Amino acid sequence: MIYAVVNQKGGVGKTTTSVNLGASLALLDKRVLLVDIDSQANASSGLGIVQAPLTMADVILDGRPIADIVVPTRIEGLFVAPSGQDLAGAAVELPGRPEREFVLRRALEEVRGSYDIIILDCPPSLDLITVNALVGADRLIVPVQCEFYALEGLSRLLETITAVQASLNPGLRVTGMLMTMHDPRTRISAEVIGEVRKHFGELAFRAVIPRNVRLAEAPSHGEPVIRYDAASSGAVAYSQVAREVLQRD
Amino acid sequence: MIYAVVNQKGGVGKTTTSVNLGASLALLDKRVLLVDIDSQANASSGLGIVQAPLTMADVILDGRPIADIVVPTRIEGLFVAPSGQDLAGAAVELPGRPEREFVLRRALEEVRGSYDIIILDCPPSLDLITVNALVGADRLIVPVQCEFYALEGLSRLLETITAVQASLNPGLRVTGMLMTMHDPRTRISAEVIGEVRKHFGELAFRAVIPRNVRLAEAPSHGEPVIRYDAASSGAVAYSQVAREVLQRD
Numbered sequence A, B: 001m002i003y004a005v006v007n008q009k010g011g012v013g014k015t016t017t018s019v020n021l022g023a024s025l026a027l028l029d030k031r032v033l034l035v036d037i038d039s040q041a042n043a044s045s046g047l048g049i050v051q052a053p054l055t056m057a058d059v060i061l062d063g064r065p066i067a068d069i070v071v072p073t074r075i076e077g078l079f080v081a082p083s084g085q086d087l088a089g090a091a092v093e094l095p096g097r098p099e100r101e102f103v104l105r106r107a108l109e110e111v112r113g114s115y116d117i118i119i120l121d122c123p124p125s126l127d128l129i130t131v132n133a134l135v136g137a138d139r140l141i142v143p144v145q146c147e148f149y150a151l152e153g154l155s156r157l158l159e160t161i162t163a164v165q166a167s168l169n170p171g172l173r174v175t176g177m178l179m180t181m182h183d184p185r186t187r188i189s190a191e192v193i194g195e196v197r198k199h200f201g202e203l204a205f206r207a208v209i210p211r212n213v214r215l216a217e218a219p220s221h222g223e224p225v226i227r228y229d230a231a232s233s234g235a236v237a238y239s240q241v242a243r244e245v246l247q248r249d
């Protein structure tokens, strides 16, 4: 099953979710590939991989097989297809290509059988790279920060998803919306969660990710929070999300 | 003077800085135009302007004069050139245009004389829209969230700025790097501030923006924090930044 973690709003926890959900699923004995398609390459560095010699730019721009770029991580069962700055070139090069929305989907076809779960960490945009992820994925996970601006952008994201379902990828489904950076002391968190549950009901994950500084510290050590501090509220929450993802699909 | 507020990392406080710096400068008797060039249109809605009939998409894609789309806000001296979803079309339409990097700069030329300060709120990317902002601006303000991933992206941003200075906009200067969402209780905040001051010295603003929930609440009321809660630590900090910006330039 291929999951894209998407939301064009910046800084809502896409990378934090991709890395920590991936690690939690690996600890549940799944074989997981994390594909970093953001040229910021945060998911790669959050797992200790910096300046990878081969990246998703080689796959998307030069047709290299994904299997050639995959590297292992310190977590057994978790592998990464790293990103790099060159991927930024895709915004200029891809639009002129035939079947430009299917480049990632074709690349994923040859590794799909080697992993139980593939996770795509997307950049903060609805550009062609993100559309490639919507076309290449089976399921979507939408992190929603418990803040006003993050709520505002949801309707536009869902319109884009509906458009992709109608034409390019009819089988695409939203697994759920994951509330992130929840701070029980603030009114705004409760308001946003209330709105999401009202409009989207069951589509909102039961598990909620709390604001937890250990989640922000872990990437500077190059490891997921489940390794950095397994007892932290952030690590516990992502383990719950992993179980809920397996139940939902 | 035209300021672009830029950082390709998502969610670091670009919009919060644009809106609240703009409002604080207006309260210091400056005539300020806030130009929203992010198709998320958060700066527009953060000032109470939703679904504007004419937006920056009409200016950038159809050549309409900016003066035609400017609307007032509840803050005397603060005006907005709102954004809209259509601006997302620029990523596909602009690349094929002649002098595509100068579209915004030309549009700003006809209003430059009517305002003391113009602020450009940029999207989370280094795409052609952001390059237009780097070419159209005189000065840059770079919000840097006090977190690991935000630190990582700085060198790439500075490379892009240097490239623009070398060819498209030699007069461009960085006014400063503004540390945002600082939480004195966390080690990571202190580490990031230490790194930025070590590498960039005086370029880092003396004023630091604390993490303050009033900053996150204000947009849901359609007003800057200086109106929503003038005594809050967020409002006080942005007033300090406004004064420091005027001193620096």
Ligand SMILES: Nc1ncnc2c1ncn2[C@@H]1O[C@H](COP(=O)(O)OP(=O)(O)OP(=O)(O)O)[C@@H](O)[C@H]1O
Residues within 6 Å of the ligand: A009, A010, A011, A012, A013, A014, A015, A016, A017, A038, A042, A122, A123, A124, A180, A181, A182, A209, A210, A211, A212, A213, A215, A216, A217, A219, A234, B008, B009, B010, B011, B124, B147, B148, B149, B150
């Ligand atoms: N639950 C949390 N508690 C505390 N900090 C968090 C949490 N989730 C994410 N963070 C921190 O917040 C910042 C933004 O998160 P992250 O980078 O994962 O978001 P993103 O959506 O991937 O951003 P971008 O849009 O730039 O890709 C990071 O510095 C991260 O470490």
Ligand SMILES: Nc1ncnc2c1ncn2[C@@H]1O[C@H](COP(=O)(O)OP(=O)(O)OP(=O)(O)O)[C@@H](O)[C@H]1O
Residues within 6 Å of the ligand: A008, A009, A010, A011, A124, A147, A148, A149, A150, B009, B010, B011, B012, B013, B014, B015, B016, B017, B038, B042, B122, B123, B124, B180, B181, B182, B209, B210, B211, B212, B213, B215, B216, B217, B219, B234
């Ligand atoms: N100092 C602060 N304290 C608390 N919350 C803040 C602060 N600054 C910004 N926020 C909140 O954090 C979130 C991200 O900030 P903002 O939207 O301004 O960042 P941005 O860089 O403009 O994001 P994008 O990359 O999507 O354009 C918003 O919900 C905002 O209200």
Ligand SMILES: [Mg+2]
Residues within 6 Å of the ligand: A014, A015, A016, A038, A042, A122, A123
């Ligand atoms: Mg990310």
Ligand SMILES: [Mg+2]
Residues within 6 Å of the ligand: B014, B015, B016, B038, B042, B122, B123
């Ligand atoms: Mg913004």
